[in-house]
Amino acid sequence: MTKEKEYTPDWFEGKLPQGSMRALFKWHDPDAFKHPNKGFYALIRDTFELKDADFKQPDLCLEKAPDNLPVSLDPKHIKKFTHICGQENVMTDAYNRIRTSYGAGMIDALRLREGIIENIIDAVICPQDANQIEQIISYCDQNRIPITVYGGGSTVTRGFEAPLGGICIDMSKHMVQVLDFDEKNQTVTVQPGIYGPALENVLNHAPEHFGAADRYTCGHFPQSFEHSSVGGWVVTRGAGQNSTYYGKIEDLVISQEYVTPIGLFRTQDHPRAATGPDFDQIMIGSEGSFGILTAVTLRVFKHRPQNTKRFSYLFKSWQEAVHAYREIMQGEFGYPSVFRLSDPEETDAAMRIYHIHDTFADTLLRKIGYHPMQRCLLLGTADGDKDFTHLVKKKIHHICRQKNGLPLTAFGVTKRWEHSRFTDAYMREDLNDFGIVIDTLECAVTWEQLHKVHTQMRAFVKQRPKTICMTHISHAYPQGANLYFIFIIRYAGINDYLDLQYGILDAIQTSGAAMSHHHGIGKQTAPWLEGQIGSEWMGLIRILKQHFDPHNIMNPGGTLGLDMDPVQRAKRWGFIRE
C-alpha cells in the first residue's frame, strides 16, 4: 500500500494546441498548472476505490474545437457593428464565439469535453467606449438582436450563455480603464472590463499613478480574482474572500452607470441618502438583463499588508466551532477579513492533503479529543489599522479558547491557504482528465438555519455512494453567513451530474436558504429563483425587465428566471436533458 501511494499520475502540463477544446475549458492561464498533491490524490483514489492503474490514460481533449459554426446573424448587422467599432473589434470565428459563450462552471467544461457546443452567440464585439456601447444597444434594440456581456468568463451559473444567439459584448479588450481615483473620497472609478489584478496594481501603486499619499486596495478578492472583471463582480452580486471585513460588492459600490435599451442610467456618489429607493441595489445583481454596466465607482481602503494578522484553530466539533464563529461575528469588536470554517469532512480532507492524517501529530490530536469527522478547522486574517488587527486577533483567540479551539496559528495554516487561494481550481482539469468531477454550490443562511441546511444538504448528497461533500463558511455577518459546498463524484455522464446538481439546488431550496450568496443566479439556478423569492418579487423583476429592456434583448433566454418557457422550467433548465 505504501509503495502504491508513491505513484503520481502523469498530470498534463503540455502546450495547449491552438483552437483546441482543452484551450477552451482550461482554467484561465494556459501556461499555469497546479496538480493534486499526493495526499489529495490518495484521497480521491481511495474514496472512489480506484487503482493507480485507473490514472494512466487521461482524456485530454486536445482535438480542435469546431470551426465551422454558421453565423445566423444577417451580414448587414455585422457590417453595422464593424462600422461602429472597427473591423478588428468584431469577430465571428467559432473559437471566439464558443469562448465567450461558455463560462468556468463544471457544466461548461463537461459539455466541451463531451463535444457539446450549444447556445453560442453569433459575433463577438469589443467596443472601445461607452458611446459605442450605446450605439450597439440602440441598434440591437431596433433590430431585436440579443446581447450578452463577457468580462472575465468566470461565471459558474451559465451567466452569459446565449440560447437565443445574438452578439456578445466583450468588455475585456478595451473597457478596462481606470477613469478616476479620488483619495479624499476614497473611491476609484473604473470601466467594468478591468480584471482584479490590474485594479489592485493601480490601487497598490496609487502614489506612483496618482500622486496619492497612500497605497490602496479594493479589498475584493474572489477565488476568480485573477480572471474576473469588476463588472462581473457587480452584476452578479459577488463577494471576495475578504468580504467579512471589506464587504460584499453591494457594500463596495458607491455609484454606477448603465446603458440600457431605454437610455443611460447614472447613480450618485453620496454614500447614503434618504431620497427614495436605492437604485444601486436594483442594478447590482441584474446579471446583464437590464442593461450594460459601463462605469462603476468603488470604495477603496488603505493597503497595509504589514498590518494583516493571521490565525487558525482546530475545534472538537462543528457545533462548537460554529458557535465560536458566530460569537466572533456578534462580538462588536470589529470583523475578521478572511474567515473560513471547514466542516468535519472538509477538515479531514485538508488533513489528508496536508499530510497530517495518520501521522504522529494526528494521533496526538485524537488523544486530546480532536477526532476525525468531528474536528473543524478555522482559519482567517484581520485587516485594517495595526492596533485594530491586533485587537481583533486577540478577541478571536479569547473566544476560540473558550470553545476549546486549539491554536494552530504557529503552524502557518492561513499562510498556506493564502498561497493557493486563487490557484486550486487549476486542479480541476487534472481530476476531470481521469473522470473525476469536482464542483461547488453555495447559499446564504441565517444562524438559525445553518445547521438544518448543512444537515439536509449532506443527507441528500450522501444518499449517493462514494461522494465527497465538503462544506465551509467563508463569508459572515452578525445575522448569518454563507455555506459553500464542494462535491467530488466519479463522472457518469452529464445527466447524472446534473441530477446531483439539481438535487442539491432542491435541497438548498427546501431547507430555506437563499439560492446563492455570491455566485449569482444566471441561467443555471434560474428555475429555483421564484421558489425562493416568491412570485410577488418575481413579478417585480419582470416589471423592471420590461421597463429597462422592453424587447428582451439583454441576456435573454432564462437569466434570473425571466424568460424560461414551461418546459425549461420543468426541466430545471436542462439544456442537455432532452
Add this chain to the structure above:
Amino acid sequence: MTKEKEYTPDWFEGKLPQGSMRALFKWHDPDAFKHPNKGFYALIRDTFELKDADFKQPDLCLEKAPDNLPVSLDPKHIKKFTHICGQENVMTDAYNRIRTSYGAGMIDALRLREGIIENIIDAVICPQDANQIEQIISYCDQNRIPITVYGGGSTVTRGFEAPLGGICIDMSKHMVQVLDFDEKNQTVTVQPGIYGPALENVLNHAPEHFGAADRYTCGHFPQSFEHSSVGGWVVTRGAGQNSTYYGKIEDLVISQEYVTPIGLFRTQDHPRAATGPDFDQIMIGSEGSFGILTAVTLRVFKHRPQNTKRFSYLFKSWQEAVHAYREIMQGEFGYPSVFRLSDPEETDAAMRIYHIHDTFADTLLRKIGYHPMQRCLLLGTADGDKDFTHLVKKKIHHICRQKNGLPLTAFGVTKRWEHSRFTDAYMREDLNDFGIVIDTLECAVTWEQLHKVHTQMRAFVKQRPKTICMTHISHAYPQGANLYFIFIIRYAGINDYLDLQYGILDAIQTSGAAMSHHHGIGKQTAPWLEGQIGSEWMGLIRILKQHFDPHNIMNPGGTLGLDMDPVQRAKRWGFIRE
C-alpha cells in the same frame, strides 16, 4: 446690559386646553417643557436686535381648533371601515383628523398658528392587525380612496399630508407588538407602529422578556426617538444619532412585510444574498407610496452602556476639524457611534448657550488660537465591546491631537449633549410664541462636496440679514457624510419662511448634495427629487408606483414627486403660495 440679561421671558408651561391649536402643534409630550436658557435667550435677543420688552406678549394659540370640518367620504365607506376594525377604531372628529394630517415640521406648526387647516384626511382608522390592513387596502383600492399612514407623527417633510383626502391608517394604537425576538440571529421583528422607547425597553430587558442571555439595543436613536415609530424610520430611510456605528435604518433592516394594493410582499432574513436586486432597498424609502409596512425584522446589538466612551475636542478651524473627522472615518480602526462636528457658527452658539462666551475660559481659548467664528466643536461616543471602545477613543484622540484638537473630554461636553439629545425641540414653541422661527434642513455629501455645499448654503442664507445658520455633521462614512443646517429667523409670514426654505433647497441642489440624508422627501422636498436623481430614475419610481399601486391610492398628492401637477411643480409644492 448685565441687568437686562437677567430678564427671563415667561415661557409657557400651562395646561394645554383640550382640542386647542396649541395641543395640535405642541412637541410630543403635553406635559414636557424645555425652555431656552439665558445664554440662548440672549443670543436670540441680540441677533434679532430685540429688547426684553419684545418677549412679554407670547402668541400662545390656546384657542380651540375647528371642530366642524366636513367629511367628504361617503358614509358607506366609513361603515365598511367600522365593520372591519370596530367602532372604537374609526374616528372622524376634526381634532384627530388634523392631528394625523400635520407632522412635526416648522411648516406644520406655522400653519396651525396661522389657523390654516388644509390637506386633511377624512377618517382615522386604527387597524388591529395586518389582516385588517389588507382588507382596508383592498377596499380602498376598489373604491379609489386615498390612504396615508400615521406612526409617530414626526415627519418634517409633510410626509403624510393628505391633499386628496381619504383615510389615515394610524398604526400607533394597535400595531405596536413585538412579534419575534431571535437571540441567535440577533434580530427583533416588530409591528411598525411601535415607538423607540417601547422597542428599546423590550430589547434592554430581553432576559426578562424572552429569557435571553444578554441585554440588547437596536442602536437607532433619531432626535425624534421618543415619539417616532419603527415604521416611520424604515419608510423614510431614517438615521439615528448613533448611525455612524450602528448603521442607518437601511443597514439595520433584515426583512420586511408590506401590504400593497396588489398583494402581500415579504422579504427574507438572509443577511446577504446574490439572487437578483435587493428588494428591501426598493421598499425602504418608499414613504408610504407603494404599500404599508406591516412587519419589519431589525438587527439588534448587545446593550452595554457601561462600555460607552465619550470624547470631545475643540479645533481651530472648520477645515482642520473636517480633515480630522474624515481621517477618523477612514482610519479603519472602527467607527465612533455619536459623532458630531459643529461648524464655527454652531460652535459659537453653543459657547453662548453654555455660558462660556466672554468668560475667562473664552479669553484663554482665544489666546491659544481658538477664535470665535473659527473654532469648531467635535463630540461623540464609542459603542461596542469594551476593548474596542477603548481603542476607538484612543485612535480618535491621536488624530484629533495631530490636527490641533484641544481635548474637552474632561468637561463632560458629550454628557451634556446626551442630556438634551431628544428634548431640544421642546424649545421651538417658546421661540415661536415670540415670533422667532427655528427650522432644520439636511443633506448628504461626499467629502469632495462638503466644503462647497457648506459655503454655498451659508452664502445663500447669509444674504438675508439677521439670520442664524448653524451647521453640523452628525452621520459619517468613509466616503462622505451628512450636513445638517439649523436656521433661526424672525417670523415674517409663511411665504417669507417658505421663500427661505425653498431657497435653501435650491442651494443644496445646485451644490450637488443629495436632497436628504435621513429626513426623507415627503411632499415638501418632492419638487427637488427629480432634479437630483435625474428623470431616468424618476421614471423608474413611477414604474414601481404603477406596479404596486396602480390606482394611486397610497399616500398620493406629491409624495416622492410622483403626482405633482405642473403648477405644483413650478411652485415647489407651495400649498400656501397662491
